[in-house]
Amino acid sequence: MAYSDKVMDHYENPRNVGTMDNxxxxxxxxxxxxxxxxxxxxxxxxxxEQGVIEDAKFKTYGCGSAIASSSLxxxxxxxxxxxxxxxxxxxxxxxxxxxxxxxxxxxxxxEDAIKAAITDYKExxxx
Amino acid sequence: xSSPIYLDYSATTPVDKRVAEKMCHYLTMEGNFGxxxxxxxxxxxxxxxxxxxxxxxxxxLINADAKExxxxxxxxxxxxxxxxxxxxxxxKRGKHIITSKTEHKAVLDTCRQLEREGYEVTYLDPExxxxxxxxxxxxxxxxxxxxxxxxHVNNEIGVIQDIEAIxxxxxxxxxxxxxxxxxxxxxxxxxxxxxxxxLMSFSxxxxxxxxxxxxxxxxxxxxxxxxxxxxxxxxxxxxxSGTLATHQIVGMxxxxxxxxxxxxxxxxxxxxLRDRLLTGFNxxxxxxxNGNLEQRVPHNLNLSFNFxxxxxxxxxxxxxxxxxxxxxxSASLEPSYVLRAIGRxxxxxxxxxxxxxxxxxxxxxVDFTINLLKEKVDKLRLLSPLWDMYKDGIDISxxxxxxx
Numbered sequence: 362m363a364y365s366d367k368v369m370d371h372y373e374n375p376r377n378v379g380t381m382d383n384x385x386x387x388x389x390x391x392x393x394x395x396x397x398x399x400x401x402x403x404x405x406x407x408x409x410e411q412g413v414i415e416d417a418k419f420k421t422y423g424c425g426s427a428i429a430s431s432s433l434x435x436x437x438x439x440x441x442x443x444x445x446x447x448x449x450x451x452x453x454x455x456x457x458x459x460x461x462x463x464x465x466x467x468x469x470x471x472e473d474a475i476k477a478a479i480t481d482y483k484e485x486x487x488x
Numbered sequence: 489x490s491s492p493i494y495l496d497y498s499a500t501t502p503v504d505k506r507v508a509e510k511m512c513h514y515l516t517m518e519g520n521f522g523x524x525x526x527x528x529x530x531x532x533x534x535x536x537x538x539x540x541x542x543x544x545x546x547x548x549l550i551n552a553d554a555k556e557x558x559x560x561x562x563x564x565x566x567x568x569x570x571x572x573x574x575x576x577x578x579x580k581r582g583k584h585i586i587t588s589k590t591e592h593k594a595v596l597d598t599c600r601q602l603e604r605e606g607y608e609v610t611y612l613d614p615e616x617x618x619x620x621x622x623x624x625x626x627x628x629x630x631x632x633x634x635x636x637x638x639x640h641v642n643n644e645i646g647v648i649q650d651i652e653a654i655x656x657x658x659x660x661x662x663x664x665x666x667x668x669x670x671x672x673x674x675x676x677x678x679x680x681x682x683x684x685x686x687l688m689s690f691s692x693x694x695x696x697x698x699x700x701x702x703x704x705x706x707x708x709x710x711x712x713x714x715x716x717x718x719x720x721x722x723x724x725x726x727x728x729s730g731t732l733a734t735h736q737i738v739g740m741x742x743x744x745x746x747x748x749x750x751x752x753x754x755x756x757x758x759x760x761l762r763d764r765l766l767t768g769f770n771x772x773x774x775x776x777x778n779g780n781l782e783q784r785v786p787h788n789l790n791l792s793f794n795f796x797x798x799x800x801x802x803x804x805x806x807x808x809x810x811x812x813x814x815x816x817x818s819a820s821l822e823p824s825y826v827l828r829a830i831g832r833x834x835x836x837x838x839x840x841x842x843x844x845x846x847x848x849x850x851x852x853x854v855d856f857t858i859n860l861l862k863e864k865v866d867k868l869r870l871l872s873p874l875w876d877m878y879k880d881g882i883d884i885s886x887x888x889x890x891x892x
Binding site: 425 | 796797798814835871874876884890
């Protein structure tokens with residue numbers, strides 16, 4: 362499969378790979394996908410007191426597009442408020458990475474991962 | 489960038505230079521270009537001689553009579569001709585066929601077509617090592633079973649079926665036995681004087697011959713009849729019409745002749761390379777061999793690198809030409825049906841790589857492969873949340889995943 366240069370760049374030099382302590386305050390974790398489907402994304406955000414995402418980390422099991430999509434969104438969410446981050450659309454990701462149609466689901470998964478991380482963070486704050 | 493190291497000999501092989509050289513003499517005005525069916529002049533007679541010499545060479549590799557070889561366009565056509573041809577010819581005897589779930593698509597899709605025509609097909613599940621249990625095959629046989637089609641060597645996992653025992657069983661029940669031998673010719677011994685196989689499919693391009701040519705063995709004693717699928721000038725004793733492709737046939741004959749001469753030594757060398765490859769991965773965690781390792785051709789090694797997705801691994805090892813059972817490498821987005829049929833879970837199917845070794849593989853190629861795989865699998869595992877969970881002692885099969 363021919364990938365765009367941007368996918369190859371994120372795949373070969375993934376940004377923000379890592380794990381945060383899920384018990385730490387201000388950390389939200391989103392894990393989406395399923396091993397049986399060939400992709401699992403774990404996206405973590407660290408939110409400061411002003412509600413701004415100060416750091417993001419990911420780990421992804423999946424194809425090159427899945428890795429690139431999750432790497433890209435960790436870059437995008439940093440510095441954004443939760444509200445702004447929640448507005449990232451899969452189409453933006455797919456467009457930025459020039460994903461072929463058969464790989465659109467990877468960008469959908471990345472959008473889901475952000476939303477899941479935000480939801481997790483909010484649930485922790487309210488409990 | 490230099491060409492990737494070729495480790496996909498089960499997909500196809502390069503034409504051996506000796507074969508290509510010989511083929512060149514059967515194309516141009518200066519060469520032997522005649523139509524083997526032309527009976528009225530020297531050009532036709534010479535072409536016919538070349539075709540018959542090739543037929544003898546193909547028959548010799550499998551210890552058959554040259555009269556039992558029918559030229560086709562490849563193993564797919566041979567499978568179609570054998571299965572549809574026998575099913576149609578013997579349809580008055582019954583309409584039940586038995587095959588297995590790990591057969592090549594050329595067999596499975598042909599059986600599906602026969603189901604649409606009113607035949608009934610039983611698809612056997614192989615055991616977890618990929619081998620068919622003879623008792624289960626026998627249990628599936630019925631009074632109206634007319635045909636059993638089981639491959640000799642599997643294209644994905646390289647396991648060798650016990651076609652000797654299956655042949656005995658079929659013969660005792662008067663059931664016709666077809667074997668797809670595309671992946672076994674030249675890789676393991678085939679003796680059709682001993683084996684009770686009635687129909688056998690062959691391909692040239694898996695044996696260092698050209699693409700676009702194959703053969704079907706049709707037994708004469710006891711005589712097996714098939715209905716033609718291609719009608720026309722009555723070539724190949726009416727079983728397969730169409731002008732014979734002399735240069736392709738000569739290529740297949742030469743390739744099979746070389747295979748007969750060199751197979752024993754070549755297999756020893758290739759087995760040593762495969763053992764070297766597998767030993768090189770010995771210290772890796774969560775590595776699984778797919779399919780029986782003993783009852784297997786030396787050329788094949790199918791491994792699953794758990795917690796790493798196959799397509800991303802292929803991207804990382806793009807200096808190798810290998811294939812994967814991952815969904816992402818197939819048009820259907822389904823993981824390998826062969827690995828699923830032997831009970832591998834989706835994760836292991838997604839993370840599988842087939843290495844197939846051949847005539848031009850070197851020790852350096854194998855060593856390079858080992859080092860590259862280790863480095864890239866480690867890198868991708870550090871990216872993998874599943875690997876994290878495994879390392880933390882979490883059993884991922886107990887997690888409720890949201891399948892999408």
